[in-house]
Every structure is written in C-alpha cells, then in structure tokens.
Amino acid sequence: MAVKNDWVRIHRNVLEPQDRTGKLPEDTKKVPLEMWVKGRLQEDRAEIGDEVTVKTCVGRLEHGKLIEVNPCYELNYGEFVPEILTMEESLRTALFGGEEK
Amino acid sequence: MIVDRSYQAVTGRMSQIIEKAMGVDYSRYERDGIIFDYEALMNDTGYSLEDHIRIQQTYNVGHTPVFELHNLTALARKYAAPGKGARIFVKDEASNPAGSFKERRACTSVYHAKKMGYRGVIAATSGNYGAAVASQAAMQGLKCIIVQECYDSKASGQPEIIEKARKCEALGAEVLQLSVGPELFYEVLMMLEDTGYFNASLYSAFGVGGVETLGWELGHQFKERYGRHPDVVVCANAGGGNLTGTARGLKKAGCDAQVIAASVDLKGLSMASDTQFNRKSFTTAHTGFGVPYATDPDHSDVPRSAARPLRYMDRYVTVKQGEVFYITEALAALEGMEKGPAGNTSLAAAFSLAQELDQDQIIVAQETEYTGAGKHIQPQLAFARRNGIELKFGDPRTEVPGENIVFPADPSLLRAQDADLDHMRSSLIRRQASHASAPLTDGDIAYLVEETKSSPEFVRKVLESLGK
Numbered sequence: 066m067a068v069k070n071d072w073v074r075i076h077r078n079v080l081e082p083q084d085r086t087g088k089l090p091e092d093t094k095k096v097p098l099e100m101w102v103k104g105r106l107q108e109d110r111a112e113i114g115d116e117v118t119v120k121t122c123v124g125r126l127e128h129g130k131l132i133e134v135n136p137c138y139e140l141n142y143g144e145f146v147p148e149i150l151t152m153e154e155s156l157r158t159a160l161f162g163g164e165e166k
Numbered sequence: 167m168i169v170d171r172s173y174q175a176v177t178g179r180m181s182q183i184i185e186k187a188m189g190v191d192y193s194r195y196e197r198d199g200i201i202f203d204y205e206a207l208m209n210d211t212g213y214s215l216e217d218h219i220r221i222q223q224t225y226n227v228g229h230t231p232v233f234e235l236h237n238l239t240a241l242a243r244k245y246a247a248p249g250k251g252a253r254i255f256v257k258d259e260a261s262n263p264a265g266s267f268k269e270r271r272a273c274t275s276v277y278h279a280k281k282m283g284y285r286g287v288i289a290a291t292s293g294n295y296g297a298a299v300a301s302q303a304a305m306q307g308l309k310c311i312i313v314q315e316c317y318d319s320k321a322s323g324q325p326e327i328i329e330k331a332r333k334c335e336a337l338g339a340e341v342l343q344l345s346v347g348p349e350l351f352y353e354v355l356m357m358l359e360d361t362g363y364f365n366a367s368l369y370s371a372f373g374v375g376g377v378e379t380l381g382w383e384l385g386h387q388f389k390e391r392y393g394r395h396p397d398v399v400v401c402a403n404a405g406g407g408n409l410t411g412t413a414r415g416l417k418k419a420g421c422d423a424q425v426i427a428a429s430v431d432l433k434g435l436s437m438a439s440d441t442q443f444n445r446k447s448f449t450t451a452h453t454g455f456g457v458p459y460a461t462d463p464d465h466s467d468v469p470r471s472a473a474r475p476l477r478y479m480d481r482y483v484t485v486k487q488g489e490v491f492y493i494t495e496a497l498a499a500l501e502g503m504e505k506g507p508a509g510n511t512s513l514a515a516a517f518s519l520a521q522e523l524d525q526d527q528i529i530v531a532q533e534t535e536y537t538g539a540g541k542h543i544q545p546q547l548a549f550a551r552r553n554g555i556e557l558k559f560g561d562p563r564t565e566v567p568g569e570n571i572v573f574p575a576d577p578s579l580l581r582a583q584d585a586d587l588d589h590m591r592s593s594l595i596r597r598q599a600s601h602a603s604a605p606l607t608d609g610d611i612a613y614l615v616e617e618t619k620s621s622p623e624f625v626r627k628v629l630e631s632l633g634k
Contacts (some may be wrong), residue, residue: 079344079349079353080173080349080352084172084173085173085347085349086173086347086348086349088348088438089347089348089438090436090438090439090440090442092439092440092441092442093346093347093438093439093440095440096319096345096440097319097345098344098345098347098349098353099317099319099321099344099345100342100343100344100345100353101316101317101342101343101344102340102341102342102343103335103340103341104340121311121340122335122338122339122340123286123309123310123311123339123340123361124309125311125340125360125361138328138332140325140328140329140332140539140540140545141539141540141545142539142542142544142545142548143325143544143545143546143547143548143549144548144551144552145544145548146543146544146547146548146551146557148547148557148558148559148573149495149543149544149547151559152491152492152495152496152499152573153495153498153499155576156241156495156496156499156500156577157499157500159241159244159576159577160237160240160241160244160500
C-alpha cells in the first residue's frame with residue numbers, strides 16, 4: 066500500500082502492438098512499447114496494480130499502474146565469472162613470466 | 167486545443183517541435199542540389215572553440231590527464247615485429263564530473279539552453295550522455311529528463327543501462343525508461359512538446375562542438391609534454407560525434423594525427439529486436455550504431471547531424487566484445503586502473519594497432535569511462551552468461567555476436583579488423599545522391615568529396631555505377 070507523496074514506480078504501455086511503426090523486426094512488432102517512471106504518488110491511497118498519477122522529480126504528471134513503492138536499485142557485481150580470473154592470471158604471466166620460484 | 171498524440175501526428179510535427187526545442191532552423195543550411203552547409207551549421211552556434219573551453223572550465227569539464235600505459239606497451243611489443251610497438255597512451259575522460267567524455271558534449275548544450283531561457287533539458291540516451299546532461303543540468307540549475315531504451319518485453323534490463331539510470335537519478339534527473347524500439351524518438355518529441363524543454367541532442371552543433379576541446383587538449387598536451395603530436399588517435403565510434411569533434415579539435419590544435427575509428431563488432435544483431443536486445447554486451451560504441459550513423463548521419467533526432475564521422479575518418483577498425491572485455495581486464499591487472507568496459511573499445515584497437523607502428527611513435531586511445539556496479543566487466547559477463555551467451559577462450563575472430571563471447575587465448579590474438587571504409591563512403595554517396603531531384607553538379611560532387619574525405623574520382627566512380 067502507498068499513501069500520498071510516497072515515492073513510487075509506475076508502468077504503462079505507450080503504444081500497443083497494433084499502434085507501433087512498420088519498420089520493426091517481427092519480434093518487436095508483437096509486443097507493446099512500455100514505459101516506466103518514478104515519482105510522488107498523487108492519490109491519497111493506492112495499492113500495487115492500481116491506476117495512479119505521479120509527479121516526477123521535474124514536476125511532470127504521469128499516469129500508469131503502480132508497481133513498486135520506495136523502488137530500490139538492485140545493481141551488483143553479478144555472479145562470479147571465473148574466466149575473468151583466468152584472464153588476469155594469463156595477462157600477468159604473459160608480461161612478467163611464470164610463477165616465482 | 168486538442169493535440170493529436172498519435173504516432174503519425176507527432177512525428178509529422180517533428181521539424182516544428184525541434185525548431186522550438188532548439189532554436190535552430192535547420193532549413194537555413196540547405197543549399198542548391200543535395201548540398202548542406204555543414205560548416206555554417208557548426209559556426210552558427212555562436213560558440214567558438216575558445217568559448218567551449220571557457221564554458222567547460224567554468225563547469226569543471228575537461229583538462230583530463232593523459233596516461234602512458236607502460237605495461238600495455240611492453241605487452242604489445244612482445245607480439246610485434248622487431249622495432250615495432252608504439253607507445254600507448256590513454257586520455258582519462260573518466261575524470262570528468264559524470265565519468266565520461268560525454269560531459270564535453272553536454273556542457274555547452276545545457277549552458278545554451280539556460281541562456282536561451284529554457285527551464286530544462288531533455289536527452290534521449292541509454293548511455294553516459296544521460297549522466298553527463300544530468301550532471302551539467304544539476305551544476306547549471308536546470309531541470310533534466312533522460313529518456314532511455316532500457317528493457318526487453320520481459321522487463322529485463324542491461325545492467326549497464328540500469329546503472330546509468332541510477333546515476334542520472336542520483337544527479338537529480340527524471341529518468342523515463344522504455345522497452346526496445348525506435349519509437350523512443352516519438353516519446354521524446356511528445357515530452358519536448360509537453361514541457362517546452364530544450365532538446366539536448368547528441369547530434370547538435372553545440373554538442374559536437376563541445377568535443378572539439380578533447381582533440382585540442384590532446385594536441386597541446388603531447389606537444390607540451392613530449393614536444394610532438396601523437397601519430398595516431400583512436401576514437402570509439404557510434405553516433406559519430408566523438409570522432410567528429412575530436413578530429414576537428416586536433417586540426418585546430420595543428421595536429422595532423424591519423425584518426426582511426428573503432429567499434430565493437432555486433433554484426434548480425436538487430437538493434438531494434440526485442441529478443442536480441444539482451445544478447446549483446448555493449449550498448450554503445452558498436453557497429454550497430456557506428457556503421458548506419460556513419461553512412462547516414464541524418465537519421466537522428468535532428469534534421470541535420472553535426473556528427474559526420476566519414477568527413478574525418480582515415481581508417482575504421484572493429485574489435486570483438488571478447489577483446490574489449492580482455493583489454494578492460496588488462497587495464498586493471500597490468501595498469502592498475504578499473505575503467506569501462508565500453509569506454510575501452512578504442513584501447514582494445516590501440517593495443518592491436520600499436521603493433522603496426524614503430525616504437526618511437528605514439529598512439530592514443532582518446533577516452534576512458536567510469537565503472538561501477540552493473541557497469542563493469544563482472545556483472546556484464548554474468549548477465550551475458552545468464553542470457554545464454556557462451557563465454558570462452560580462443561580466437562576472437564570466431565566470435566558470433568549474440569551466441570558467444572570469445573576472449574583472446576593469448577594477447578597475440580587481440581587483432582583489430584579493418585572495416586571496408588570505401589564501402590561505407592559509397593553507401594553515403596548512394597544515399598545522398600538518391601535525394602537529388604536534378605542531375606548532380608560539380609558543386610554536389612565537391613560536397614560529396616567533403617562528406618566522405620575522398621576524391622572527385624572516387625565520387626564520380628560511385629555515381630557512374632549508379633547511372634547518375
């Protein structure tokens with residue numbers, strides 16, 4: 066649940082598949098053009114999935130379906146990729162030679 | 167008044183919307199035949215190179231250091247013929263406030279927008295340019311909206327682009343994210359119309375003029391420190407503004423270095439495909455932008471692009487995704503610098519090209535970019551693997567974009583490949599000649615020579631093959 070002025074993220078389809086331009090690959094033609102944006106909730110109360118209006122940080126009003134309250138970044142450095150370590154070791158060997166005796 | 171917001175109606179109003187959103191009437195630069203007065207467009211901004219330098223200095227942009235990469239040079243020499251292996255340098259553009267050379271491109275645009283009385287700026291970009299515009303807007307006190315192409319239809323986003331969104335928001339911008347598709351420009355046009363903000367286009371003369379400072383600095387830095395100009399400057403090429411601006415700046419510094427374009431080879435992948443969107447690991451500096459924008463500069467968000475790389479390019483090489491990731495790791499492991507990865511495209515090419523040059527020559531990769539969670543070799547490769555891309559060691563020339571990423575099994579296998587520059591020149595000539603409503607004149611031909619840095623003989627030969 067979110068209340069007025071909560072920082073939320075909304076989603077809306079900007080163009081449905083039939084309204085998209087003709088110059089698209091077949092796979093893209095089959096799906097809508099979607100939009101996501103964040104802002105402060107304008108309604109007094111709303112639940113996830115409700116159609117709502119938000120005011121973005123520049124003061125613009127946008128409408129769409131409420132999908133997240135207090136949206137956070139889930140960026141990280143990903144799963145370990147062993148090949149990176151192999152690259153690092155082989156680069157050092159290539160420049161400086163093999164293991165120290 | 168009810169405004170028609172259908173796709174056709176909005177794109178049909180493009181020229182009026184852009185004129186209002188930039189204060190530039192592009193029709194002023196159209197001349198007889200197919201001729202467009204490029205230099206007039208560049209000169210009409212009212213900002214000279216000295217003005218760009220002064221404005222950038224005021225807003226903490228530029229004057230980035232140049233680093234000599236001693237260990238990468240030593241490594242390249244191990245694989246070069248005797249006496250070969252030029253000194254490799256990099257210009258640390260990551261030290262701009264928002265972490266890339268793009269801030270040079272943003273600075274004067276934002277400055278001009280403010281001077282003209284616009285309350286805010288809008289830019290369409292999934293890359294570093296967004297952070298650069300957001301940073302300059304924050305510094306100069308304007309509002310900022312960044313429109314990104316970010317997700318596929320499963321709402322899965324490239325970690326690199328999501329990091330850009332975070333950075334833009336951290337710098338106070340609104341970030342409007344879209345799924346895959348060229349209709350991004352439709353959304354941008356509607357936003358420009360609704361907000362009355364300035365179109366901080368990547369392809370404006372303000373933006374490309376701003377990059378001239380990079381080339382100018384390079385010329386002067388080498389002259390001051392080493393008493394000579396660099397022999398070769400490698401520029402990553404996507405929309406063409408980086409190469410165009412840098413080359414113009416080098417010329418203005420009196421430096422006649424060879425200018426080589428480098429792009430990541432993404433041959434076979436469609437840039438507008440929903441299912442292929444997340445099968446690539448580079449969202450910029452790749453051939454998917456580099457080639458079409460070089461051969462047809464005027465299909466961006468302005469009627470005439472100020473980025474016209476074929477005017478300045480001496481050579482065009484491609485490198486593979488696996489090679490850029492490899493050089494990114496080499497930069498960390500051997501030079502103690504974590505940067506990129508996309509910003510290391512020119513460095514990957516420079517490492518290979520250095521081996522063709524003599525040891526007393528100088529080759530410069532003219533940028534680095536910031537790195538961090540999401541926008542880093544580790545999460546980008548992890549994301550590729552999660553999307554079914556095979557990661558392996560071998561000969562990068564066997565890499566198939568969208569299927570695998572092949573890291574060089576040893577440094578000798580990192581080899582930039584020449585792209586067919588004459589083919590691109592021909593393609594530009596064909597396209598522009600097709601717009602002619604009358605037989606081409608000597609003036610038209612002279613214009614095409616300038617557009618392609620070629621010769622009248624070359625242009626005539628292409629035209630003859632078209633029956634023009």
